[in-house]
Amino acid sequence: MTTKAYGYLMGVGLSVAMLFILLQGDVESWHSSGPLNPGHEKLACKECHIPSDGSIRQQLQANIQFLLGNRKIEHDFVFTKISNKQCVACHDRENDLHPTYRFNEPKFITVREKIHPEYCISCHREHSGQRISHFSPTDCKLCHEEMHIEEDSITVPHHELIEREDWETCLGCHDFHGNHDMEIEQTVGRHIKFKKIQDYFDTAPAPYSGELIHKAKESIYEK
C-alpha cells in the first residue's frame, strides 16, 4: 500500500470513528450549536429535534421528486422543522397576553416584517444561553402607540408615557406573557428598572413578584 492510499484509509477510518462517537447519546452537547437557554439545560435534543417521517432514503427520494417538480411540498429531512409547536408543547399558557397566533392577523403585517412576533424563536432563539435573544423597548410601540385609557389608574397616565416615548417602563410593570401572579404596580417610578429586566432577559432570576401561574412541562412527551 502506498503512503497516499494509507493516508486516505486513515482519514476515512478517523471520520467513521468520529461520526460514531458523535452519534452517541451522552455527547449530544458536543454537536449543539450553542448553550441551551435558562430553564432548558436538562432538556435532551429529542425534545425539540423530532425525527421526520420515513427513512433517510425515503426523505431523500421525496425531496428529489420535489426538486424535479413531481411533489408540491418538501419533506423535512432527518428532523422536523422547529416551529412554535415544540415551544407550546411545554409552554402552553391559558392566560398568555401575547400568544404568537395573535400576530397572524393581517393587520400586524408591519410588526411581522420588523420583529416576527408570530414565531417564538424571534425573541427566544434557542442555543443562545439567554432567556430572550431579541428585545428592544420600542417593540412595544409597534402595537401600543395609539393606546389611550380613559380612566387610567396609574400615577403617570399611559398616554403620557407614550407621548414622552418612555417605552422602557412598559415591562417594568407588565410581564409580557402575563405568567406571574402579581399585582400591577400603579406608581410610575416604583416600576422595575430596565437594567433589571435586561438581566432577567439574560440569565438572572425573574424580577417580577409572585409565583409563575403556569409552570412549563418538563418534557413535550409529558401528559
Add this chain to the structure above:
Amino acid sequence: MKNKFFIISALILIALSIYLFRTAPKPLVDKSIKVGTQFPVSVLFKVVAAENAIARALYTSEIVGKGKKVGLEFSEQWKNKIIDAGPLPALFLREVSKNIEKSPVPLGLFLGSDFPIASTNKFSGQQIEKFNQLKAQLSPRFFYSTDINRYVAMFPDYAVAEGCVSCHNEHPDSQKKDWKLDDIMGATTWLYPDKTVSLEDIVNAVSAFRTATLIAYNKYLDKCRSFKNPPEIGNKWPEQGYFIPDSKTFFAVYTKEASLQTMNILLASVDFEISTK
C-alpha cells in the same frame, strides 16, 4: 488508470440512482395532494362564520343580555378570581379563537373593528380597506394575505342585542358612543391556508369550532361554580331566573340552528358547482 476511475464512477452513479430513484421503499405521502370533491375555501369560511354568528348571538342575547337582568355579571376582568363575572361576548370569542388555535385544524379567528374598545383591536392596512368595502356592500370580503400565505375572509359583526349597543356606548374607552342595534360594529376575520377544501376539511373545521366553543362555554360554567352566589346550572335559561344552561342544553339550541345553516350553505355551494358545469 483512467478506465478504472470511469468504472468506479459509473458504479457509484448507478448505485446512487438506484438508492435515490428506485421506489423500493414506499414513497412518502405528499400531504398537499387534495382528495375528494373540492370546494373553494370561501365555502368553509361561510360555514364557520355562520356557526360563529349563531353561537355568538345565543351567548350575547340569551346568556349575557338576559343574564344581566337576573343579576349575573359579565366583565373584562372575568378571569380575576375575586370577580364573580363571566366573559363579555368579545372575550368569549377570544376564548373560542384561542381554543381553535390549539386544534390541529389550521383555522384562525380574530375580532376587530374600526372603533374598538382596545386600540390593539383596531383594523389597519389591508383589513381596514376590506372592512370599509364590507360596510359599503354589506357582504363578506375574501382575499389572500401574501406574507402569511393565508386565505382571509372578513364577515360583518352586527350589534345583535341591546347589550352590545349599551356596553359599547357606555364604556369609558369606547371610541364611538352612538352605536345602534343592527349596526356593523366590526368584523370577524378568518384565516385558512388552502385555496380549495374537501368536505372532510369543512367538517373538521366545524368540529374544531364547536369543540372550541364547548371548551369556552365550559370554562364560563366553571367560573359560575366559583361565584359566592352561583347560579343553578341545568336545563333552564336566565330568561327563567337565576339559572345558566349546562353545556348540553346550550349546545342543543346552538347546534340545532347551526347544523341547519351549515347544511344550507353546503347544499347551496353544491348547487352552484352543478349549475356552473
